[in-house]
Amino acid sequence: MLKFLRTTLIAVLAIACLWLPMDGAIALGGTQPTLDQPAPEFTLLGNAGDGEIQEFSLADYRGQWVVLYFYPQDFTPGCTLEARRFQQDLPQYLDRNVQILGVSVDDVDSHEAFCDAEGLKFPLLADSTGDVSKQYGSYLTGYSLRHTYLIDPDGVLRKIYLGVNPAIHSQEVLSDLDSLIAAA
Template sequence: MALIEGKKAPDFSLVNETGERVTLADFKGQHVILYFYPKDMTPGCTTEACDFRDKHEDFSKLNVVVLGISPDDVKKHVKFIDKHGLPFSLLVDEDHAVAEAYGVWVLKKMYGREYMGIERSTFLIDAEGNLIKAWRKVRVKNHIEDVYTYLAEWGVTQ
């Protein structure tokens, strides 16, 4: 299934850091920032998570929920959240089914080696569950500000 802006975003059912089952449908009536990242406790992923943490109050005022998704397990998510004081849920996608549904489980290359992994990406989903904006191959620097600016331009206000 190809993701098309303006169309329904793929629903999912994943476990969060407390073991609670979370679905996209749980957030009907709220906007959702769904961000996929490769791995807890790595430099780029930590910076990105902390940037979302630092902007979390601003997003909350706009009725926007932030959810992070990676293949890491509950134990790693708990450690990551506790270490960095993350105020949002991290979802477990160990079999990368949701990453595949969003088209972010891709062939990557590093040091001449090929492997499958997460392409850092962010998706903005509206209160009705429609995909509004997709940021692919995200570079962490200034990304959260770009998302926040887009929300303002899109007309999401306090």
Template sequence: MAAAVGQAAPDFTLMASNQQQISLADFRGKNVVLYFYPKDMTPGCTTEACDFRDYHPEFSKLDTVVLGISPDDVKSHDKFTAKHELPFPLLADTDHSIAEAYGVWVLKKMYGREYMGIERTTFVIDKEGNIAKVWPKVKVKGHVQEVLQFIREEL
């Protein structure tokens, strides 16, 4: 069951690309953009991360933290962060337990093959720790601007 608008966001503590543990609870009092993506260094995921990077100053002005989560390990996140100069942490959900808690670890199909993986999804979590907005099955083009507009107008 996916985490839904109005619910308390499932808390977590994960290792991040900057070699520190990050908990969702650390950001109480700030808005959080929590985006789940399938894999480091892939075209769609790179575009999405770079879009969040390019708009990072705008999110910061709105008292909003950006966190990316994928099943990749910290070493992979470190390379991805360094290569694309990402100013926000990427979190390693290697056992996909957090993706499962948010309902984004799903059965996928590609080229006739079925497998479990991340459904690209973005959550906005308000300053009280509740889910304010969910974008399931994200299409990357224009998505970050849509998230930014929601935060400007709704939070």
């Protein structure tokens, strides 16, 4: 029964995210970082999709765009669909010099198994304490929320997505990246 209630609460909160503001205001999960300001820095352990556990820092990606996406949990239907879509579109991201980084509170072993099971070739980062998720206003009671942040080559936050639809999100991000890159 407790598992059912927890799952129901997560579903209700995820649906509620669809109606929350996307302008850096207070939103479910905390205060969002401010658009057009430096994105919060972090260093986390993760799996690069090649079996190697290593440290990943946002600063490592200066000079290229970053899609930083937070998701609730490895191996769940919505998270699996979102990861599969990002993987399917990975060549298009690489053509645009864009790095995808997925973040959840799952540990590196879970991420490794998820990468292996889904054939993911982009890093999944373990925010086991939830500290980075909190910095990005993407944390709620032991889970990262489904939020995405586009960060430009100078490390500046350019777009925030709250409560995304996993089935279409990757294509939405690619379209917005094209507009942002063209405007830069």
